[in-house]
Amino acid sequence: xxxxxxRPPTSRYAYPADGPAIIERLLARIxxxxxxxxxAANRCTPFTGCSRSVAFFPDRPIDAANAPGIGRHYVSxxxxxxxxxxxxxxxxxxxxxxxxxxxxxxxNDSGARRFWPGENPxxxxxxxxxxxxxxxxxxxxxxxxxxxxxxxxEGVDQPDNPSRADFYTSYLQFxxxxxxxxxxxxxxxxxxxxxxxxxxxxxxxxxxxxYDVMTxxxxxxxxxARPRFTAALLAAFAxxxxxxxxxxxxxxxxxxxxxxxxxIGIRLALGAGGRRVVALVLGDGLRLAAIGxxxxxxAAIGxxxxxxxxxxxxxxxxxxxxxxGVGVMLAVAAAAAFLPARRAxxxxxxxxxxxx
Numbered sequence: 001x002x003x004x005x006x007r008p009p010t011s012r013y014a015y016p017a018d019g020p021a022i023i024e025r026l027l028a029r030i031x032x033x034x035x036x037x038x039x040a041a042n043r044c045t046p047f048t049g050c051s052r053s054v055a056f057f058p059d060r061p062i063d064a065a066n067a068p069g070i071g072r073h074y075v076s077x078x079x080x081x082x083x084x085x086x087x088x089x090x091x092x093x094x095x096x097x098x099x100x101x102x103x104x105x106x107x108n109d110s111g112a113r114r115f116w117p118g119e120n121p122x123x124x125x126x127x128x129x130x131x132x133x134x135x136x137x138x139x140x141x142x143x144x145x146x147x148x149x150x151x152x153x154e155g156v157d158q159p160d161n162p163s164r165a166d167f168y169t170s171y172l173q174f175x176x177x178x179x180x181x182x183x184x185x186x187x188x189x190x191x192x193x194x195x196x197x198x199x200x201x202x203x204x205x206x207x208x209x210x211y212d213v214m215t216x217x218x219x220x221x222x223x224x225a226r227p228r229f230t231a232a233l234l235a236a237f238a239x240x241x242x243x244x245x246x247x248x249x250x251x252x253x254x255x256x257x258x259x260x261x262x263x264i265g266i267r268l269a270l271g272a273g274g275r276r277v278v279a280l281v282l283g284d285g286l287r288l289a290a291i292g293x294x295x296x297x298x299a300a301i302g303x304x305x306x307x308x309x310x311x312x313x314x315x316x317x318x319x320x321x322x323x324x325g326v327g328v329m330l331a332v333a334a335a336a337a338f339l340p341a342r343r344a345x346x347x348x349x350x351x352x353x354x355x356x
Contacts, residue, residue: 001082001216002190003045006201007178008208016133019175020099022204027076029200030183035193037184040079041171044180045216047223050153054129055115055165058141067129070111071153071166074175079168080106080148082184090122090146098172103134106146111165121147126167133174142169157227182216190215245292245329246336253285253340264344274345281344285337286330293326300325 008022023041030039044050054067077093079085088109097104105126112121125141135142153166171179185193194213201210214222257264264277300307301317314321 002183002185002194002197002213003180003216003219004197004210004213005178005180006208006210008205010177012205013177016174016176019177019179020172022177023076023171023175023179025204026181026201029204030181030197033193033196033200035185035187035196037186038078038082039076039184040082040182041076041175041179042073042079042182043176043178044073044153045182045219046083046151046153047156047220048153049155050166053167055126055167056129056138057115058125058127058138064129068115068165070128071164072128073166073168074171074179075168076171079182082182083151085151086149088147088149089120090144092146092148093168093170095172097170099174101173103140103142103173104145104170105135105142106148106168107144108148108150108164108166108168110150110161110163111167112144112147114163114165128167135169135174142167156224181210242328242332245289246332249285249288249333249336250339252288253281253337254343256284257281257340257344260344261347264347268347269350277345277347278338278341281341282334282337285333285341289330289333293329296329297322297326 006026008018013019013022027039027041030036042050051072053070053072054064055070056062056067073079075093077095077097080087080092089112090106093104093106107115107121115121115126116124121144124144126144127138127141128135134140148168150164151166152160154161154164181197183190183193183197187193198210201208267277268274300322304317
C-alpha cells in the first residue's frame with residue numbers, strides 16, 4: 001500500500017472548484033499503472049487523524065452549541081475496497097455519485113448506532129457544519145446510502161470511542177484539489193511501482209510533484225512510534241525492577257539460610273525431609289513477595305491518575321492486569337528462592353552439628 005500527497009497549485013486549479021476533476025484524472029492514470037490493483041483518495045489514513053465537523057439532522061432541533069462532532073472524509077468509490085473496509089448495509093459510493101446528482105454519504109457502524117439506534121440508517125438524512133460545498137446546505141440534506149465497518153483514524157494513544165462517527169462523501173460531488181492517494185499494488189513491495197506512479201502523475205500535470213511518499217505500514221508505524229517508545233521504556237524499567245526484586249529475594253533468603261544453618265541441620269537430623277526444608281524456605285520467599293505485591297497494588301491504585309496518561313484502552317486498576325502482575329512477581333520470587341531452598345535441603349546435619 002503506497003500513499004502520497006498531491007497539491008495542485010491554486011494558480012492553475014481553482015480552490016476547491018477544480019478538485020474533483022483533477023483528482024479523477026490522477027486516479028484514472030494511477031489505476032492504469034502496471035502492478036496497481038486499486039487506487040483511492042482520502043485526506044488521511046488510519047491513526048493519523050482526519051478532518052472534523054459537526055452533524056445536523058433535518059428531523060431534529062438544531063443546537064449549534066452542542067452539535068455532535070464527527071469525522072469527515074472526501075473519498076473515491078474504491079476507497080473501501082482498497083483498504084478492505086467492509087460494507088455492512090446498503091451500498092458503497094460509486095462513480096455515479098458526482099456533481100449534479102443528489103448528495104449522498106456513507107456512515108460507519110458506530111455512527112449509525114449512535115445517531116439512529118435501533119433504526120435502519122439507510123435513507124436517513126444529515127447535513128454538516130463548518131464545511132463548504134453541497135454537504136453544508138440544509139435544504140439539500142445528504143442521504144445515507146450505506147454503512148461500513150469502523151476504522152480507527154484518531155491516534156493510537158487516544159482511547160477507543162464506541163460512538164465515534166465517520167461520514168464518507170464522494171469526492172466527485174465535492175473535494176479539495178489537494179489530497180492523499182492510497183494505492184494498493186500486486187507486487188511484493190509498493191516501492192517497486194513508485195517510479196511509475198510519479199510518471200503517471202506527471203502525465204496529468206508535469207509540474208505536479210508527489211510528496212510525503214510512504215507505505216501505509218510506514219505511516220502507521222510513524223503514528224504509533226511514540227506510544228511504542230513509551231511502552232518499550234516502561235517495559236525496560238519494569239524488567240529492571242523485576243530483576244532487582246529477584247536479586248533482593250535471593251540475597252535475603254541466602255542470608256537467612258546461612259543464619260539458620262544450625263536450625264535446618266537439627267530439623268534434618270530429626271527426620272525432616274529435603275522437600276519439607278525446600279517448602280519452608282520457599283514459603284518465606286513467597287511471603288516476602290506477597291507482602292511486596294500487596295504494597296505494590298495499593299501504590300498502583302494510588303498512582304492511577306499518573307498511569308492513566310500512558311495507558312490505552314486499559315483502566316489503571318484493571319483487575320486482570322493486576323492479577324497478572326502479582327502472578328509474575330510471585331513466580332519470579334519463587335524462582336529466586338529455589339536456589340537457596342535447594343542449598344538448605346542439601347545441608348549435611350552431621351557436618352553442621354559438628355561445627356557447632
